Amino acid sequence: MPLSNRSTLTQYLIEERRRFPGASGALNALILDVALACKAIARAVAFGELGGAMGDALPDAKGGEINVQGEVQKRLDVVSNEVFIRRNEWSGLLAGMASEEMELPYQIPGSYPRGKYLLVFDPLDGSSNIDVNVSVGSIFSILRAPDDVIKSGRDVTEADFLQPGATQVAAGYALYGPTTMLMLSVGNGVAGFTLNPNLGEFMLTHSDVRVPADTKEFAINASNSRFWEPPVKRYVDECLAGATGPRGKDFNMRWIASMVAEAHRILMRGGVFMYPRDMKDPSKPGRLRLLYEANPVGFLMEQAGGRASTGRQPILGVKPSGLHQRIGLVFGSKNEVERIERYHHEPAAKESANPLFSERSLFRD
Ligand SMILES: O=P(O)(O)OC[C@H]1O[C@](O)(COP(=O)(O)O)[C@@H](O)[C@@H]1O
């Protein structure tokens, strides 16, 4: 394959920083460290069964290691978490890290002075897909560390990470699919990079990514339909009713069960993704985690002209209450997300007329 004249990720970042004369280059260095971690994880994923990192972590009589989420950890969850930690802990760029796979914030070794950023990540999203060779990814969010952490060099606490998504300095994900891609926003739109496996470089392949405002494609786990709240049920019923229903057009449906892959499809061609708050388990207000799933993906969507919401308010405006807080999440094409928000704000909707999702249907008890 001939060497193209496309920009590398490094060149892109240098150009972006020109907008901020006097910038130290620390953010660029941090993003490049994250990208390097993602390349290492991409290799581990690509080797599959041959690399010895498939299957559940530390399989035992109970079926495997359980993480803070109460979920069985895959070996690759653990490996990916280690890769993120080892690549970033000594860089001098961070004041602390937090991950889906660690109950508490990770303290940067050494002491004063601390770096000025916090790194929050889901080292491997879509874990349930690892063993069946379906796309998975890593999601990351970069926040500023509070001033007193930087000045005093004190250890970070959970509270330091509880910043609304709107304050993210940068966010992105790597997708380990047929090709490995890195999608990134440093607050000036969204750019996409494809890993050239020969060179080991992320090359700029998608400039100024835009999510179309309208779509005919939605994604939701229909096995949860009996737990949905009325506005969600109404929205899905109307999509299913297609051309003969109130929407007057047919919709298609997708469910990969790997949010990072769904987010990528939506960045590329539009669509709407829903993992809404539901009544399945009152102790869990949603499935996805705010700090390292909803916020970074929400940042990318908004930066690409799409929208991300809890269904009731913009996701980026939510003040987090916990490191591993779960939340209802709807994102994608702007007009669809706004419609879903409208349904949440309208008075209780009537029971649907659609037989598939009505009280005595296929998808109900
Ligand atoms: O289809 P399910 O089982 O409800 O869950 C799918 C969701 O779970 C997730 O895989 C959760 O992420 P993790 O793999 O990081 O735990 C999301 O990516 C996805 O949207």
Ligand SMILES: [Mg+2]
């Ligand atoms: Mg995840």
Ligand SMILES: [Mg+2]
């Ligand atoms: Mg994960």
